[in-house]
Amino acid sequence: MADIDTLLAANHSYSRSFASLPEPRPSRHxxxxxxxxxxxxxxxALGLGIGEAHILRNAGGRVTDDVLRSLALSTNAFGVDAVVLMQHxxxxLAGVTDAELRSDTGAEVEFLAFSDHSEALQHDIGVIAGTPFLDGVRTIAGWLFDVDTGVVSELHRRHRR
Ligand SMILES: [Zn+2]
Structure with a gap:
């Protein structure tokens, strides 16, 4: 069972040396x-510090409606012009089916399971590229993080003017 009190205890020491940032814009866009x-x-993995990037996480790192909702703000309110999709x-979510995940979890939701990283990344890059309110995104990349070596490989990159 999770012990969330240790999280609060950890925050006591964290907050003692905490330095707040002046503003929320991701400085590396x-x-x-x-x-x-x-x-x-x-x-x-990517050498990013606090305040440098928006990091959006979900099961599989898929581009869902909620990711689009957040990216709408990243790009149009916070100056982000590059989106990196990083699977691992x-x-x-790889090598299984949505039907299996529904059966395992009892959740009748769309899990966006996939069989091939390259195809899934290509698909999600297409979703971002085809979303009119994300026109401000100039670079969209699809990367794969190897959980055994820590190495990131680039599978796709799309640039737009
Ligand atoms: Zn995963």
Whole structure:
């Protein structure tokens, strides 16, 4: 069972040396959409500091309506012009079907399971590129993080004027 009191205790020491940032804009103008997998430390893997990027995470790192909702603000209110989609090896959404995940969880939702990282990333890049309110996104990349080596590989990159 989870012990959330230790989280609050940890915050006591964290807050003692906390330095607040003056404003919320991502200083490197980038948003990263990634899986919620615990083995993936997005900031560490990509050398991102606090205040430098919007990091959006969900199961599979898929581009859902809610990701589009957040990116609408990233691009139109916070100056983001590049979106990196970062999936990872040994993902729980890869190599299974939505039907299996519905059966496993009892949740009648769309899980966006997939069989091929390259295809799924290509699809999601297309969703962003085809969303009119995300016209401000100039670069969309599809990357794969290897949870065994920590190496990120680029599978796709699309530039727009
Ligand atoms: Zn995953």
């Amino acid at each position: 980038v948003a990263v959409v990634s899986c919620m997998d615990t083995r993936l430390d997005v900031r560490g 090896t040994r993902c729980g």
